[in-house]
Structures are given as C-alpha cells and as structure tokens.
Amino acid sequence: MRHGEPKMDHRSHLYRHRREPAEFMNLKKLFPQFAQVVFFLCLWAVPSHAQFPRSTVNPESADRGAKTYASNCAKCHGEDARGTATGPDLLRSVAVLHDRRQMLNGKELAPLLEKGPNHNFKFDDKQLADVSQFLTQSINSILRSGYNAEPTNLLNGDAKAGEAYFNGAGGCGKCHSATGDLAHVGSRYQPAALQQKFLFPNYGLFLKKKVQVTVVAPSGKTYTGDLVRIDDFTVTLHEKSGETRSFNRTAKTKVTEDNPYTGHIELLNKYTDADIHNLTTYLATLK
Numbered sequence: 001m002r003h004g005e006p007k008m009d010h011r012s013h014l015y016r017h018r019r020e021p022a023e024f025m026n027l028k029k030l031f032p033q034f035a036q037v038v039f040f041l042c043l044w045a046v047p048s049h050a051q052f053p054r055s056t057v058n059p060e061s062a063d064r065g066a067k068t069y070a071s072n073c074a075k076c077h078g079e080d081a082r083g084t085a086t087g088p089d090l091l092r093s094v095a096v097l098h099d100r101r102q103m104l105n106g107k108e109l110a111p112l113l114e115k116g117p118n119h120n121f122k123f124d125d126k127q128l129a130d131v132s133q134f135l136t137q138s139i140n141s142i143l144r145s146g147y148n149a150e151p152t153n154l155l156n157g158d159a160k161a162g163e164a165y166f167n168g169a170g171g172c173g174k175c176h177s178a179t180g181d182l183a184h185v186g187s188r189y190q191p192a193a194l195q196q197k198f199l200f201p202n203y204g205l206f207l208k209k210k211v212q213v214t215v216v217a218p219s220g221k222t223y224t225g226d227l228v229r230i231d232d233f234t235v236t237l238h239e240k241s242g243e244t245r246s247f248n249r250t251a252k253t254k255v256t257e258d259n260p261y262t263g264h265i266e267l268l269n270k271y272t273d274a275d276i277h278n279l280t281t282y283l284a285t286l287k
C-alpha cells in the first residue's frame with residue numbers, strides 16, 4: 001500500500017471471489033431488464049451523447065482487446081466472457097462492471113490480472129485499455145441485444161419466502177422497512193425495474209445517496225462531504241457549504257469513506273436465484 005493508509009472499503013469488494021452457477025444464470029437473465037431501465041433513463045435525461053461516454057467503445061481498441069482476450073483469457077472465462085467451469089462470468093463481475101462504469105480502462109483490473117494462481121499477466125496500459133474496451137463492448141452488446149428480448153415473468157417467486165428473506169437472512173430490514181421507505185415500492189416500479197433497483201441501487205444516473213468521505217488533514221482539521229473523486233494520490237470532496245476541496249493523500253492525511261451501497265454490493269455475493277426471485281415477487285406486493 002502506498003502511504004500505509006488503511007485499505008479503502010470501496011476497493012475491497014473488487015477482489016472477492018464469488019461463484020455460484022445458479023446466480024450466474026440468473027443475472028444473465030436480468031441484463032435485458034437492466035437494459036430497458038437504462039434505455040428509458042437515457043431517453044428521459046440525455047441532451048447529448050457525450051454524457052454516456054462509458055458506453056462508447058473505440059472499435060479498433062476493442063478488436064485488439066478481443067485478440068488479447070482470445071489468446072489469454074477465453075480458455076477459462078469462455079469465448080464470450082460468460083464464464084466456464086474454470087473461470088467466472090466476467091460480464092457480471094463487479095470489477096469489470098466498475099471498470100466500465102468508471103471508464104477506468106483496466107486500471108483496477110491490472111492488480112487482479114497480475115495475481116496468481118489463475119493470473120500472471122503483465123499488461124501495459126494500452127493492452128489493459130484494449131481488454132477493458134473489449135469487455136465494455138461485450139457488456140454493451142448484451143444490453144442492446146437484451147432490449148428486444150422476451151420479457152420473463154419476474155413475479156412467479158414465493159412472496160412469503162421473499163418476506164422471510166427480507167426480514168431474516170437477507171438483512172434488508174436492517175436498512176429498510178416495508179411500511180417505511182419501501183412502502184408502495186411495488187407501485188413505484190415495474191417488476192423489471194424493481195428487481196434492478198434492489199440488485200444494483202448503486203447504478204443509475206441519479207443516486208439517492210452519495211458516498212460520504214471524511215478527510216483529516218495533516219493539520220488535524222477535518223473535512224467531510226460527498227465524494228467527488230478518489231485515487232491513490234488525491235481525494236476530492238464536495239462540502240455541504242458548496243465548497244469543493246481536493247487533498248493530496250500524504251502519509252499524514254487520513255481518509256475514511258462511508259459508502260451507503262456497501263450492503264447491496266455484498267448482497268450480490270449472497271443471493272441465490274431463488275432469493276432474487278422471491279424478493280422481487282415480495283417487493284411487488286408492497287403496493
């Protein structure tokens with residue numbers, strides 16, 4: 001670690017490995033719904049294309065990435081990156097989704113790809129960017145092809161089991177209440193959007209809650225606000241007063257994050273197919 005600082009929360013989830021075949025299948029089915037939500041949000045909110053650069057792919061870079069992928073990754077992660085018995089589905093990998101969404105060009109994938117036992121790749125920045133572009137393009141094409149896909153019946157789960165999971169094993173009740181913040185959630189969203197909302201509340205154009213960050217400067221003075229940007233060297237926050245401040249991350253600068261979405265990110269590793277199904281069916285009853 002660079003400055004002997006505590007490891008940031010928001011990174012740690014990227015390195016966790018999860019693998020439950022049933023879940024992979026389920027999330028594959030969810031992508032079409034995700035696409036619809038994204039599509040309608042776009043129609044509604046987009047004055048120009050430029051706002052969605054993350055979906056824009058440089059085709060030459062993606063082509064180079066496809067070749068790198070085919071010769072280095074496909075044997076474990078599959079030709080289409082949807083996973084095999086020896087490597088997880090990369091198109092639902094939190095790390096890959098994050099890379100695409102934040103347009104990181106593979107920067108945060110690099111440490112994953114250098115680490116054994118499965119990986120021992122030393123790619124330069126260009127190669128990383130190419131692989132990242134290839135994966136982004138693959139995700140985009142699922143989103144697009146999903147758009148016309150047949151809607152599946154999302155409401156044939158077991159509502160009672162969903163309720164039990166909500167109040168029990170899922171721990172949803174720790175942060176939500178069926179009669180409080182989630183009252184009428186079943187009327188507010190169509191089933192597909194509803195499912196999307198609880199699977200990925202941290203994705204979308206207008207997040208209800210922002211990641212909070214606290215910086216204790218070397219002087220001892222403390223600053224708190226919405227996280228604007230963070231990397232190994234600087235952190236930028238937006239104070240309630242409206243002031244935007246940036247800090248160099250020196251050894252004496254203490255940074256702590258409070259990410260309201262951590263609970264949901266962790267749940268992605270926990271749900272089974274049935275849990276997701278039952279929860280959607282249950283939440284839809286909250287009219």
Ligand code: HEC
Nearest residue numbers: 016017018072073076086087088093094095112118121131
């Ligand atoms: C020998 C098989 C193998 C090869 C080759 C391989 N991987 Fe992996 N990969 C795995 C396994 C197994 C995991 C899950 C365990 C882990 O995270 O190390 C994984 C995990 C990952 C993850 C993290 C997924 C998550 O959990 O979010 C990414 C990203 C990834 N691989 C990308 C790649 C890329 C890109 C290549 C090619 C440059 C590649 N892998 C080549 C086996 C492989």
Ligand code: HEC
Nearest residue numbers: 170171172174175176197198201208209260261263264279
């Ligand atoms: C650690 C706290 C936490 C846990 C646990 C948690 N959530 Fe959330 N959830 C949030 C936050 C924060 C948001 C985003 C802000 C908001 O919508 O209130 C959110 C958003 C949602 C939304 C979108 C609400 C809306 O109106 O857009 C749904 C639906 C939801 N969660 C369902 C669930 C379900 C189902 C579970 C259990 C499987 C769960 N949550 C577990 C914190 C949590």
